[in-house]
């Protein structure tokens with residue numbers, strides 16, 4: 001019997017959305033690694049370059065300078081809080097109550113006044129009149145909502161004519177050839193451990209996530225699967241092991257997420273009435289590649305120097321068409 005059939009048949013997991021599955025539980029959605037929001041900016045770190053790459057990608061692609069911008073699904077307040085100094089106003093809409101609280105706390109701690117956040121019912125209408133925003137950004141959030149096309153329809157409605165949305169998304173293609181099924185194990189507290197299993201249906205563009213809570217500390221749970229931390233792999237576990245762990249499994253949940261490919265996203269955006277849909281290269285990847293190819297002594301010395309370097313280059317990058325198969329970012333113009 002397949003592991004996922006066993007979970008469905010024996011454990012009969014309850015269904016939930018991604019907020020209930022993951023986002024309501026996390027203290028920091030980003031692991032507190034975001035530059036400026038959680039860490040002082042460090043020009044020597046690659047990830048800090050890609051963060052600025054994202055910033056200029058979103059701003060250039062939406063032409064959002066000094067405008068009113070919507071951020072769909074900001075998580076810890078990203079990118080709302082980093083784009084705030086460059087826009088007139090940014091409003092983040094969050095479907096997780098916990099994430100909404102974190103966004104607000106982060107804005108307050110950083111003293112950012114022109115970023116506000118709204119808690120929204122997942123799958124409901126956005127709490128704005130039609131034609132409210134000059135631009136919109138959606139960073140890794142469209143594929144986390146139960147009905148991604150309905151979310152895009154709402155973004156289209158609240159954008160002004162001519163307004164642009166910039167979307168980054170996870171293309172499931174990256175998991176092909178070996179990572180279609182994965183398992184992770186994590187300690188929840190001193191007495192509980194969670195197994196998270198992913199079953200990725202790449203061609204059908206959806207993912208099933210399963211969360212199994214065991215009433216056992218991490219060490220004991222690892223012993224049940226005869227592994228050490230970091231060495232648990234999907235292929236190494238069996239239905240027999242799960243059956244032996246069955247008395248310790250106190251909760252089982254599942255969440256189904258639609259993960260539209262770039263081609264599907266492009267088609268939907270056109271169907272929803274966006275006048276132009278442009279998959280382009282990504283400022284995030286560009287900034288990372290630039291970091292890799294620039295020798296240390298040629299690196300800018302500080303944030304100001306990096307911004308001066310990246311801003312015009314990324315303005316060009318986000319205009320360069322890219323095949324949807326290369327997991328680019330997408331701009332759509334209303």
Ligand SMILES: C[S@@+](CC[C@H](N)C(=O)[O-])C[C@H]1O[C@@H](n2cnc3c(N)ncnc32)[C@H](O)[C@@H]1O
Pocket residue numbers: 018019023029030072073074075076078079093094095096099120121122123138139140141144145146151
């Ligand atoms: C992967 S996280 C991305 C967070 C952030 N944009 C980032 O890139 O770090 C996805 C976020 O989208 C939010 N989300 C999912 N569906 C939503 C919806 N329908 N409305 C608002 N937020 C939603 C989740 O709660 C979560 O915070």
